[in-house]
Every structure is written in structure tokens, then in C-alpha cells.
Amino acid sequence: MNYPVWNVPYIGSGLVIGIVAIVHVLVSHFAIGGGLFLYLTEKKALREGREDWLKRLPGYSKFFLVLTGVVGAMTGVGIWFSIGLANPAGTSTLIHNFVFGWATEWVIFLVELSLAAAYYYTWGRLPSGVHVRLGLLYAVSSFLTLVIINGILTFKLTPSSAWLSVAGTGKEAEHFFEAFFNPTYWPSLALRTLVCISMGGVMSLVFFSRLDSEKEGEVKRGLIRWASLWLLPAFVFMPICFIWYLSMVPESQRELLSLGISTIGVGAFTQVTRLTLIAILTTATIVGVVYFLAFLYPRDFEFGHAIAVLLLAFLATAATEGAREMLRKPYIIFDYMYSNGTLKSAVGKCNEEGYMVHSPWKINEGMFESGNLRGSLVMELGRQMFLGQCVSCHTVDGYRSMRDFLYDRDETAIGNILAMMRKTGEGSPYSKFMPPLVGTDEEIDALKKYLVSLTSPSKGKGVMEVTSGERELQGIVKGN
Amino acid sequence: MNAAIPAAEPIPLPAPVWLMKFLGDLTLTIHFIFLYLLIGGLVLSAVWNFIGRRFGDKEAVGASGVVMSRLPIVMTYVINFGVPPLLFVQVLYGQVIYTATILIGLWWMSVIFAIMGAYFAIYRCSYLASAGRGYWGWGVLALLFILYVGKVYSTAMALMLRPEDWAGMYARSDFGVYFPPADATRLPRYLYMMVLSVGYGGLLTSLYSAKGSLEEGVKRFLRVWGGRVGGVFLILGLFIGLWAWQQQPVEVRNGVWGVGIVPYAVVVWALGLLMGVVASIWISLTPASWGYGKAYLAGAASVMGAGGYVILRDMVRDVTLMLKGFDVWQRVVNPNWYVIGLFFVSLLVGVGLLVWLYFILRSARPSIEKYV
Numbered sequence: 001m002n003y004p005v006w007n008v009p010y011i012g013s014g015l016v017i018g019i020v021a022i023v024h025v026l027v028s029h030f031a032i033g034g035g036l037f038l039y040l041t042e043k044k045a046l047r048e049g050r051e052d053w054l055k056r057l058p059g060y061s062k063f064f065l066v067l068t069g070v071v072g073a074m075t076g077v078g079i080w081f082s083i084g085l086a087n088p089a090g091t092s093t094l095i096h097n098f099v100f101g102w103a104t105e106w107v108i109f110l111v112e113l114s115l116a117a118a119y120y121y122t123w124g125r126l127p128s129g130v131h132v133r134l135g136l137l138y139a140v141s142s143f144l145t146l147v148i149i150n151g152i153l154t155f156k157l158t159p160s161s162a163w164l165s166v167a168g169t170g171k172e173a174e175h176f177f178e179a180f181f182n183p184t185y186w187p188s189l190a191l192r193t194l195v196c197i198s199m200g201g202v203m204s205l206v207f208f209s210r211l212d213s214e215k216e217g218e219v220k221r222g223l224i225r226w227a228s229l230w231l232l233p234a235f236v237f238m239p240i241c242f243i244w245y246l247s248m249v250p251e252s253q254r255e256l257l258s259l260g261i262s263t264i265g266v267g268a269f270t271q272v273t274r275l276t277l278i279a280i281l282t283t284a285t286i287v288g289v290v291y292f293l294a295f296l297y298p299r300d301f302e303f304g305h306a307i308a309v310l311l312l313a314f315l316a317t318a319a320t321e322g323a324r325e326m327l328r329k330p331y332i333i334f335d336y337m338y339s340n341g342t343l344k345s346a347v348g349k350c351n352e353e354g355y356m357v358h359s360p361w362k363i364n365e366g367m368f369e370s371g372n373l374r375g376s377l378v379m380e381l382g383r384q385m386f387l388g389q390c391v392s393c394h395t396v397d398g399y400r401s402m403r404d405f406l407y408d409r410d411e412t413a414i415g416n417i418l419a420m421m422r423k424t425g426e427g428s429p430y431s432k433f434m435p436p437l438v439g440t441d442e443e444i445d446a447l448k449k450y451l452v453s454l455t456s457p458s459k460g461k462g463v464m465e466v467t468s469g470e471r472e473l474q475g476i477v478k479g480n
Numbered sequence: 481m482n483a484a485i486p487a488a489e490p491i492p493l494p495a496p497v498w499l500m501k502f503l504g505d506l507t508l509t510i511h512f513i514f515l516y517l518l519i520g521g522l523v524l525s526a527v528w529n530f531i532g533r534r535f536g537d538k539e540a541v542g543a544s545g546v547v548m549s550r551l552p553i554v555m556t557y558v559i560n561f562g563v564p565p566l567l568f569v570q571v572l573y574g575q576v577i578y579t580a581t582i583l584i585g586l587w588w589m590s591v592i593f594a595i596m597g598a599y600f601a602i603y604r605c606s607y608l609a610s611a612g613r614g615y616w617g618w619g620v621l622a623l624l625f626i627l628y629v630g631k632v633y634s635t636a637m638a639l640m641l642r643p644e645d646w647a648g649m650y651a652r653s654d655f656g657v658y659f660p661p662a663d664a665t666r667l668p669r670y671l672y673m674m675v676l677s678v679g680y681g682g683l684l685t686s687l688y689s690a691k692g693s694l695e696e697g698v699k700r701f702l703r704v705w706g707g708r709v710g711g712v713f714l715i716l717g718l719f720i721g722l723w724a725w726q727q728q729p730v731e732v733r734n735g736v737w738g739v740g741i742v743p744y745a746v747v748v749w750a751l752g753l754l755m756g757v758v759a760s761i762w763i764s765l766t767p768a769s770w771g772y773g774k775a776y777l778a779g780a781a782s783v784m785g786a787g788g789y790v791i792l793r794d795m796v797r798d799v800t801l802m803l804k805g806f807d808v809w810q811r812v813v814n815p816n817w818y819v820i821g822l823f824f825v826s827l828l829v830g831v832g833l834l835v836w837l838y839f840i841l842r843s844a845r846p847s848i849e850k851y852v
Contacts, residue, residue, distance in 0.1 A: 003486050003579060003582060004579060004582045004583060004646070004650045004654065005582075005654055006582045006585040006654070006655070006656060007655055008655060009655060020592070066603060070599045070600070071596070073556075073559060073560075074559070074592055074595055074599065075592075077559065077563070077592060078592040081581075081588060081589055081591070081592060082589060084570070084578055084581060084582075085581060085582055085585045085589060085656075088574070088578035088579075088582065091570075091578070092489045092570070092578065093489065093491060095567065095570050095571055095574070096489050096491040096492075096493070096494060096571060096574075097494070099494055099495070099500075099567060099568070099571050100494060100495070100819045100820055100822070101819075102567055103503070103564060103567065103823050104822065104823050104826045106560070106563050106564055106567070107823075107826045107827050107830040108826065108830065109560065109563075110560050110830060110834070111830050111834065113556055113557075114834060114837055115837065117553055117556065118837055118840070118841060121847070122840075122841070124845075125844040125845040125846075125847065126840070126843070126845075130840060134837075134840070137833070168490055170490075170491070170492050170812060170814055171814065172491050172492075172814075173491075173492070173494050173814050173815060173816040173819070174814075174816060176494075176816050176818075177819075343490075358487070360484050360485060360486055360646075360647075361647070361650060363651075387654060
């Protein structure tokens with residue numbers, strides 16, 4: 001355990017990332033699709049001489065600027081902050097690999113933000129041809145940010161065999177481009193581009209649904225129909241791109257999905273299967289709702305309808321991002337680092353020498369004497385094991401509650417589970433989803449005692465007292 | 481290596497330390513200049529709006545509106561230019577910065593929501609200003625959010641230099657709900673940034689008066705009061721800076737003086753402050769005239785003051801960490817120059833596009849600014 005663990009009660013640090021990320025994905029995809037929408041809509045309006053459209057576009061571009069510039073940009077920083085807190089080891093690996101990728105994205109983002117502001121503030125102040133060109137440049141620059149970040153995101157699931165072959169040797173930088181343009185890069189880029197175009201349509205539906213059907217009926221009809229068409233590319237191409245994407249996912253990870261599908265009959269879905277089904281169903285519903293409500297009857301398409309579509313899009317985004325994360329289990333970086341930050345290559349060493357033994361966060365008696373810690377060394381060691389190896393996905397009470405999971409299991413039952421979790425591969429049914437439990441026998445025993453104390457306060461009471469066995473453990477936790 | 485400091489990332493640094501420090505310090509300097517504009521602008525705009533509306537001073541209200549209407553864009557650049565310094569700090573000092581932020585995790589995460597709150601309040605102010613309505617309350621709210629963000633940032637940056645505090649903090653809370661124990665360097669460091677922001681912010685705010693379409697009274701107000709506030713707060717900032725330096729441990733001060741670049745950085749920093757004071761006095765005493773000389777002097781003073789401080793701050797960090805067993809210059813480096821080259825190409829293209837955009841904006845019909 002190299003870094004301290006950020007232990008968020010009840011919801012867990014992973015869910016903090018998830019909440020921020022879903023909002024960010026929704027808005028940032030709109031930042032790309034919406035930019036293209038603005039450019040093409042202004043161009044179309046100028047070409048067709050539609051003054052009524054042109055009058056509505058400055059308001060739309062303000063809505064766009066504020067939403068993407070404030071919520072989009074800040075939730076982007078929020079993801080960065082939260083991943084650094086929840087998984088510093090994984091974040092550090094990504095940043096060491098891709099710092100100049102991120103720096104390039106920052107340059108493009110700087111240009112993008114400047115263009116977005118210039119585009120909004122120069123409505124009616126520049127010749128229309130120049131203004132349209134600003135819109136085009138904005139659309140291109142925002143798409144380029146996706147081109148960059150997509151490489152970093154897909155790297156986590158498919159880091160490429162070239163990068164994996166040198167991981168941990170100090171030669172990772174030599175395989176930057178293989179890691180960046182990894183096997184899922186292109187299908188993911190295609191999928192995300194389709195989502196961006198759809199989000200441009202969905203957000204435009206939200207904005208233009210507020211036009212008055214009586215007074216502005218004609219312009220509303222035109223803009224709502226035009227915005228509805230933006231969902232068409234996703235409807236046609238997304239299934240193909242999705243199959244393409246899945247074909248590039250490693251076989252072991254694809255099994256998580258197929259396992260869930262094959263066991264639907266007995267109701268034993270895997271989480272990734274459930275999330276994928278939700279994503280497919282909500283996406284199909286969006287297309288249906290938009291066709292029947294917005295495209296066929298654009299004048300009657302009200303703000304409430306648009307919000308319903310947006311909520312469905314939110315659900316689809318949440319499910320898709322959740323499935324993408326689950327598909328990578330038990331890794332944070334496939335075949336290199338487990339989701340709790342333990343390196344795959346360090347498992348043997350942790351089992352031999354100990355998980356906490358080299359940690360800066362190992363406990364000592366001084367902490368009890370200073371009053372910073374209460375209880376006993378064994379319980380505290382067990383708690384640290386829990387924090388280091390379990391808290392990236394579980395909480396004590398709340399999201400994926402450990403107390404609920406343990407329920408009324410006794411010490412022997414918990415010991416059996418922990419013994420199973422130490423095994424890798426076929427030896428453990430958990431190994432497909434969860435990192436192997438690592439540590440010496442003494443450390444695992446301490447974890448067991450801590451977990452027993454979670455099942456019921458009375459069961460843990462006995463081991464809260466310092467015993468002679470714990471005295472022996474003091475040597476271990478001090479690193480002697 | 482200090483046993484309290486986590487082990488280094490096994491992947492080597494992807495570029496030489498000096499290059500990442502250069503890029504980090506350069507972008508941090510720009511970030512600080514926008515921060516000066518933001519904090520100074522918020523303080524002045526809120527005060528001028530309050531005074532102007534209370535005492536019927538139209539020039540104060542007008543000047544306040546001029547400043548406030550630019551703050552949404554300023555805020556955008558504050559955030560944008562804050563990204564690369566933090567990125568390069570995470571690569572170079574990952575072990576200490578991740579640890580420090582986790583130990584105050586709750587507060588660190590709350591920064592995102594505070595910035596969004598500030599952003600919202602600033603947009604609200606900007607809207608109310610263009611509608612000719614009062615907004616000083618929203619301005620104060622935005623300022624409080626920004627002061628809070630500054631406090632959390634300053635705490636994190638100070639805590640990353642104090643591994644001796646970490647174990648105790650972690651034992652007290654793994655959710656990061658406590659601020660670190662008392663540290664003599666923290667308050668003056670924070671105060672220095674805030675006071676200097678008002679100083680340089682005041683000075684830079686007077687540059688808005690260069691826009692030809694503004695009313696003469698508003699231009700005059702911006703120059704007189706921007707200059708006066710700038711002068712007073714820059715002098716105050718100089719003393720707080722010296723206090724902040726005195727609060728550093730003796731061995732850190734001695735160590736920093738031993739670094740070759742430091743005497744030059746001190747000269748640049750001090751000159752920046754002095755030039756800032758001179759520019760402030762010049763602008764406030766001769767409000768009827770305006771010329772590029774004043775603008776260049778004010779701009780150069782801000783760049784030098786911010787740049788000199790950034791280098792000194794960086795050296796204090798390096799020496800402090802070196803004394804505690806972490807030497808960033810000893811980290812293993814394995815660069816990929818093609819990737820670094822591509823970044824510089826993108827930077828050149830990006831800067832070129834921004835220059836092009838600048839000329840496009842200059843060619844646009846001027847907007848009419850009316851806030852009364």
C-alpha cells in the first residue's frame with residue numbers, strides 16, 4: 001500500500017468518480033456534437049436565408065458556452081481530482097505514460113475555449129463568413145480533444161501487447177504510440193463520435209423545445225426536426241460500431257459479458273451484462289421517442305418531453321460508462337494493475353514479504369500512545385488491509401456494503417472466503433471480477449478479524465483486546 | 481528516501497526534469513496573472529458596485545461593470561492555465577502531491593464545487609451588470625468561493641512539503657476531513673497570494689481603460705482607483721512576501737540561496753513589484769493621458785512579479801523536499817522525443833491560432849458597454 005486510501009463513507013470513492021464522470025461525459029460529448037450542430041445550423045440558415053433560425057442561434061450559443069465552459073470544464077477537472085484521490089497509483093501510471101498527450105489536449109482545449117467565447121461574443125459583429133469559420137474551427141478543435149482523450153481512456157482496457165511487454169522495465173515511453181492507438185482506439189472513437197452527434201441533437205431538442213408553439217410554430221417545427229435528425233447516425237451505425245468494439249476487447253473480458261448473457265435464463269446477470277442491456281434499451285427508447293414525438297409532431301414537442309429524452313440519455317451514458325468500467329475488472333489497467341492499485345507483478349512479493357510491510361502507512365504503537373488510534377494493532381492492521389485492498393470497490397455500510405455481504409458469517413466462513421480470494425485464475429470464482437487478496441498469513445488473519453468485527457460488534461469484541469498473539473504481530477507491522 | 485514518502489512511480493519520467501519544470505513554471509506564471517485579474521477584479525468590482533449604487537456614483541458603477549463583464553472569460557483562463565502546472569507537478573512530485581491531497585481529500589474535492597459556485601456567481605454578476613442592476617452581493621459570494629479555493633490549494637501545496645505530519649493526519653481521518661496541524665509558513669504564503677492579487681489586479685484592471693469606446697469618466701475612474709489600489713496592495717504584498725520568506729526554516733532559506741537561479745529570480749521578483757508600484761503611481765496620477773508605455777510597464781511588472789515568485793516557490797519546494805529525503809532531480813528519465821516534439825508542434829499551432837483569433841476579434845465591430 002503505497003498511498004493513503006481516501007475512504008468515502010457510504011458511497012465509496014469509486015462512486016464519487018462515477019457521479020462526476022457521468023455528468024462530464026454527457027456535457028463533454030455535447031461540447032463536441034453541439035459545436036458541430038452550431039456550425040452546420042448557422043451555415044444551413046445562411047444558405048437557405050432563414051433569418052428566423054439565425055435569430056435563435058446566439059441564445060443557443062450562450063447556453064452552449066455556459067454549459068460546456070462551466071459544467072463541462074469543471075467536471076473534467078473533477079474527474080482528474082477524484083481519480084487522483086481514489087486511485088493515485090493508477091492515475092500516476094496514466095500521467096507518466098501520457099503527460100504530453102494530456103498537455104496536447106490542454107493546448108487544444110485552450111484554443112477550443114477561446115473559439116467558443118469568440119463565437120458567442122461576435123454574433124452580429126463579424127462578417128457572416130468569418131463567423132461561420134470560427135464555428136468550423138471550434139467544431140474541429142473540440143473533436144480533436146476527443147481524439148486525444150480517447151487514446152488514454154481506451155489504453156486502460158487494451159494497453160496493447162507492445163506496451164505490456166515492456167511494462168515495469170522503464171521502457172514504456174518507447175511504446176507510446178502503440179499504447180495510444182491501442183486495439184480499442186478506433187472503434188471507441190467511432191462510438192464516441194456517434195454519441196457526440198446524438199448529444200448535439202438531444203441538447204438542441206432541449207433548448208428549442210422551449211420555443212412557443214403558437215407564436216413561433218414554424219421556426220420550432222424546422223429546428224426540432226433538424227435536431228431530431230442528429231440522432232439518425234447513431235441509430236444506423238452504433239450497433240455496427242458496438243460489435244466492432246467488442247471484437248477488439250480481450251477474450252477474458254468479453255467473457256464477463258457472455259457469461260451474463262448465457263445465464264440470463266436463471267436470472268444470474270453479471271453487472272456488465274445488466275448495464276449493457278440498460279444502455280441498449282435506453283438508446284433504443286430515445287430513438288423511438290424522438291421519432292414519434294419530435295420528428296413526427298415537432299410543434300407539440302414540449303420542454304417536458306425534451307427533459308425526458310435528456311434523462312434517458314443520462315441513463316444510457318451512466319450505463320455505458322459503468323459497463324465500460326466493469327468490463328475492465330479486476331484491473332484498472334488491464335493485465336498490469338489491479339483495481340485496488342496493486343501491481344499484478346507485485347502479488348508474489350506482497351504474499352512473501354507482506355502487503356503493509358513496506359508501506360509508509362503501516363501502523364505502530366506510537367500512534368496508539370498519541371491517541372490518534374484506538375483499539376489494537378491487529379484490528380488496525382486488519383482495517384488497513386481492508387482500506388488498501390477492498391475500499392476501492394466496497395464500503396463498510398452503503399454502496400457494495402461489506403457488512404451486508406458478510407451478513408452473519410462466522411470467523412471460519414470468512415476465513416474460507418479470504419483463502420479462496422488469495423488464489424488466482426481458475427482457483428477462485430472471484431478472480432474474474434476481483435483482484436487477488438495479497439499479504440502474509442498474519443496480515444490475512446488480521447483482515448479476517450477486522451471483517452468478523454463488522455458482522456456484529458459482539459463478535460469482534462474479543463479481538464479488540466490486545467493479546468499475546470498481537471504482540472507477535474507488532475513485529476510484522478513495524479517491518480522488523 | 482524518507483520512509484514516510486511513498487515509493488516512486490515505477491515508470492520513468494517521460495521528459496527531463498528541467499523541461500517539465502520550465503513548462504510548469506511558465507504556465508503557472510500565466511495562471512497567476514489571470515488569478516490576479518480575477519481576485520483583484522472581483523474585489524474592486526464588488527466594492528465599486530456597492531459604493532457606486534449607494535452613493536449614486538455612475539463612474540464607479542460603470543467601471544465596476546467594465547471589470548465584471550470580463551471576469552467570466554478571465555475565470556475560464558484561470559482554470560485553463562491552472563491545468564498544466566498541476567499536471568507537471570503530478571508527474572514530478574506525484575508521491576507527495578497525491579498524498580497531501582488525499583489527506584485533505586474532502587476539502588480537495590470540494591474545490592470543484594466551489595469553483596462552479598464562483599463561476600455561477602460571476603456569470604450572474606455579469607448578467608446583472610449588463611442589465612444595469614446591482615450585483616455586489618453576488619460578487620462577494622464569488623470572492624468567498626475563490627478565497628476558499630485558494631485556501632485549500634495553499635494548504636495542499638504546503639502539506640506536500642511536510643511528510644512529518646502525514647501519518648498522524650491519516651490516523652485521525654482516512655476521509656480527509658481535517659486540515660493539517662499548524663505550520664508557520666501557511667498563513668503568510670496564502671496572504672501573500674491574496675494581497676498581491678489585489679495589488680496586481682488593481683494595476684491590471686486600469687488597463688481596461690484602453691478601450692476607446694468607454695466613457696471618459698469611466699476610463700478616468702479605472703485609472704485613478706485601479707492605480708491607487710494597485711500601489712497600496714503591492715507595497716503591502718512586498719512586506720508579506722518578506723514575512724513569508726522569514727517563516728521558512730533557516731536550513732531551507734540557506735539551501736534556496738545556494739541554488740544558482742535564485743538571486744536572479746529574487747531580482748526579477750523585487751523589480752516586478754517595484755515596477756508595479758511605479759506603474760500604479762504613474763497611472764493614477766496622470767489619468768487624463770494613456771499610452772502604450774503605461775500598459776507595457778504594468779504588463780512587464782506583473783509578468784516579472786509572478787514569474788520571479790513562481791521560480792522562488794519552486795526552489796523552496798525542491799530544497800524543502802530535498803532536506804526531507806526526496807530529490808526530484810534524481811528521478812529516472814526516459815523521454816520519447818517524438819511525443820515531446822508533437823506537443824511543441826501543437827503548442828505552436830495553438831498559439832498561432834490564438835494570435836489569428838486576436839486579430840479577428842480586433843476586426844470585429846466594438847461592443848457597446850452600458851452598465852448604468
